[in-house]
Amino acid sequence: MVDAGSILAQLADPYLLLVIMVSAAYGLAIGSIPGLTALMATALLVPFIIFMAPLPAIASIITASAMAIFAGDIPGALLRMPGTPASAAYTDDAFKLTRQGKSATALGAGLFASAFGGVASATILTLAAPWLARIALSFSSVEYFWLGVLGLSCATFVAGPSLLKGLASLLFGLFLATMGLDPISGMPRFTFGSTNLVGGLGLIPVLIGLFAVSELLRNSYGQDRQMSEKAKPTSILKTVVKLMWPHKIGLLRGSLLGTIVGSLPGAGSDIAAWISYALAKKSSKRGGSDTEEGAVERIMSASAANNASLGGAYIPATVFGIPGDAITAIVISVMFIKGVNPGPTLFLNQPQVIYAIFAIFFLANLLMLPLGIACIRAFGLILRLPTSIISPVILLFCILGAFSVENTLFAVGLVALFGLLGYVMEENEVPLAPAILGLILGPLLEQTFMTTMLKSQGDLVTFFNRPIGGTIGAFTILVWALIIGLKLFANRAKTDDSLADTAA
Amino acid sequence: MKVHDSIVGLVVAILGGAIALYSQSLVPPRHLNYGPGFFPLLIGIGLLLVGGGLMVQGYVTGRGQPLVQRPRWLASRDFTFRFWIIPIAILFYWLAVTPLGFLATSTILLAMIQIANGVRWKLAVTVALITSVVVNILFASILHVPLSWGLLTPISGWFIW
Numbered sequence: 051m052v053d054a055g056s057i058l059a060q061l062a063d064p065y066l067l068l069v070i071m072v073s074a075a076y077g078l079a080i081g082s083i084p085g086l087t088a089l090m091a092t093a094l095l096v097p098f099i100i101f102m103a104p105l106p107a108i109a110s111i112i113t114a115s116a117m118a119i120f121a122g123d124i125p126g127a128l129l130r131m132p133g134t135p136a137s138a139a140y141t142d143d144a145f146k147l148t149r150q151g152k153s154a155t156a157l158g159a160g161l162f163a164s165a166f167g168g169v170a171s172a173t174i175l176t177l178a179a180p181w182l183a184r185i186a187l188s189f190s191s192v193e194y195f196w197l198g199v200l201g202l203s204c205a206t207f208v209a210g211p212s213l214l215k216g217l218a219s220l221l222f223g224l225f226l227a228t229m230g231l232d233p234i235s236g237m238p239r240f241t242f243g244s245t246n247l248v249g250g251l252g253l254i255p256v257l258i259g260l261f262a263v264s265e266l267l268r269n270s271y272g273q274d275r276q277m278s279e280k281a282k283p284t285s286i287l288k289t290v291v292k293l294m295w296p297h298k299i300g301l302l303r304g305s306l307l308g309t310i311v312g313s314l315p316g317a318g319s320d321i322a323a324w325i326s327y328a329l330a331k332k333s334s335k336r337g338g339s340d341t342e343e344g345a346v347e348r349i350m351s352a353s354a355a356n357n358a359s360l361g362g363a364y365i366p367a368t369v370f371g372i373p374g375d376a377i378t379a380i381v382i383s384v385m386f387i388k389g390v391n392p393g394p395t396l397f398l399n400q401p402q403v404i405y406a407i408f409a410i411f412f413l414a415n416l417l418m419l420p421l422g423i424a425c426i427r428a429f430g431l432i433l434r435l436p437t438s439i440i441s442p443v444i445l446l447f448c449i450l451g452a453f454s455v456e457n458t459l460f461a462v463g464l465v466a467l468f469g470l471l472g473y474v475m476e477e478n479e480v481p482l483a484p485a486i487l488g489l490i491l492g493p494l495l496e497q498t499f500m501t502t503m504l505k506s507q508g509d510l511v512t513f514f515n516r517p518i519g520g521t522i523g524a525f526t527i528l529v530w531a532l533i534i535g536l537k538l539f540a541n542r543a544k545t546d547d548s549l550a551d552t553a554a
Numbered sequence: 555m556k557v558h559d560s561i562v563g564l565v566v567a568i569l570g571g572a573i574a575l576y577s578q579s580l581v582p583p584r585h586l587n588y589g590p591g592f593f594p595l596l597i598g599i600g601l602l603l604v605g606g607g608l609m610v611q612g613y614v615t616g617r618g619q620p621l622v623q624r625p626r627w628l629a630s631r632d633f634t635f636r637f638w639i640i641p642i643a644i645l646f647y648w649l650a651v652t653p654l655g656f657l658a659t660s661t662i663l664l665a666m667i668q669i670a671n672g673v674r675w676k677l678a679v680t681v682a683l684i685t686s687v688v689v690n691i692l693f694a695s696i697l698h699v700p701l702s703w704g705l706l707t708p709i710s711g712w713f714i715w
Contacts, residue, residue, distance in 0.1 A: 232590035438671035
């Protein structure tokens with residue numbers, strides 16, 4: 051264990067605090083511009099933080115992503131335009147309150163619930179991660195292989211309505227991961243004689259292309275934004291403090307649910323928010339009602355959940371080095387570049403770093419309260435920036451982001467290619483997240499599989515021989531059977547329904 | 555650009571087939587049961603199966619849907635222009651940044667897209683120039699990213715601190 055004093059000493063570094071403040075302001079600004087997601091905010095941070103020390107670099111991502119997830123509520127509540135997909139679940143409820151002149155209630159509920167959810171998930175993270183890490187120390191390539199498979203499975207199953215399209219995206223990502231030198235034999239694969247491809251595809255250019263540039267393409271022909279001058283929020287503090295206690299159950303449920311959903315690989319903040327929203331609406335009397343109280347309950351549960359999911363996602367990321375969502379995927383790649391290798395040994399070798407990262411979670415979420423209130427007030431200014439001027443600047447940062455991470459112009463070409471590809475995929479309802487997770491987890495999957503096979507001389511039974519590995523393996527297969535069974539069942543029910551409809 | 559699910563399936567299946575074929579050219583080193591071609595082969599077969607599944611599903615559920623829907627950026631000439639200017643701008647950056655240098659390339663790129671988006675050209679050029687200078691100082695001078703100086707190479711020493 052490390053003592054609290056040394057962690058606090060690390061946090062007292064003025065440079066670190068400055069980085070946190072700047073990242074917070076940046077995250078709030080990006081999150082509150084509709085169309086720009088928390089993920090994009092994180093991806094565009096990479097070229098800057100690559101030059102920082104490990105701790106400020108990670109602190110910057112944590113702060114910016116937490117702020118961006120909250121800030122997405124602001125245009126959602128005031129303009130009915132969710133700033134990030136994570137806020138979409140309760141946008142209608144929040145906007146209805148705004149139209150009744152109660153924007154302070156809507157935004158305040160979102161802000162306080164966000165901070166509460168964030169702190170709650172940080173607590174769970176701090177308590178659970180070291181304990182899990184101790185178990186993970188006995189893991190071999192078998193366990194990591196199954197964890198990778200489980201992670202990819204969850205990512206695919208939650209990705210969208212079509213299982214087949216999710217799988218297609220996942221396999222495509224795994225294919226991209228095989229480009230470059232084979233990890234075991236060193237043979238070049240899919241390089242087509244190009245030296246640029248020998249090292250494999252860089253994660254950051256692919257990520258920026260798929261998510262950020264495709265988003266710019268999709269917004270390029272959208273209508274110009276309409277400004278709304280109504281909805282000036284009144285005093286937030288006074289309104290909300292009264293509201294916290296009656297909604298404590300919703301807050302706790304949302305936080306817990308968000309942390310769990312967030313820790314599942316592939317399920318991000320938007321899914322956490324939707325599930326929590328649905329649960330608040332269906333299972334509690336308060337949340338099911340159509341009154342102002344009901345709306346506040348739903349906003350608080352869902353808003354707590356989407357911020358809690360961020361902390362949850364760091365559990366698999368720090369303990370196993372397996373990303374829970376695309377944001378932690380970036381965090382993991384930044385950690386590797388900075389020499390902080392995520393995984394159970396991190397808790398043994400550099401406990402001060404990992405606990406400082408956890409402490410930053412608390413700090414960022416507490417900082418959200420004053421900065422969030424300031425941002426709600428300043429929101430009018432941010433919205434007045436016209437997209438026609440902002441979007442080219444964002445494009446320039448996309449290009450520079452890819453270039454400064456890879457230091458080759460080839461990366462810039464990748465950004466354009468994957469931008470168009472991401473656009474076409476989204477248009478055809480092929481989810482993007484499984485492809486990214488496939489690209490990240492592909493090498494881990496292949497390496498652990500090959501090492502296991504080398505050790506056991508090609509005996510596949512090894513994958514079920516070890517107690518923990520075998521259990522995770524059996525569980526993974528069970529999840530697959532269950533999901534495919536459910537899908538088939540649902541499809542049959544649907545065709546039965548439509549047949550019954552035509553018969554009637 | 556939305557196409558029929560069967561076409562999505564076909565594209566996925568063709569990709570899978572190509573990957574599976576290519577994987578056969580990766581011969582495992584001796585004494586190894588699983589070589590460098592094993593994972594690509596699995597992925598290729600997986601894509602073939604998924605693509606086939608999508609084709610069947612598209613055929614069963616998607617009858618009567620058009621094979622190709624007109625992409626929304628074809629709705630007006632402005633939209634087409636605003637859409638394609640983005641990949642063209644990236645391509646332009648790729649080709650021009652080494653000979654012209656970052657400052658000029660970035661100014662042209664920013665101004666070009668803004669004008670395509672309907673910003674008045676005087677404002678567009680001003681914003682483009684100021685942003686480029688700020689970004690250049692930030693990335694090249696402070697963060698030491700090796701941005702190309704191009705035409706400005708003879709005086710680049712003045713800007714790198």
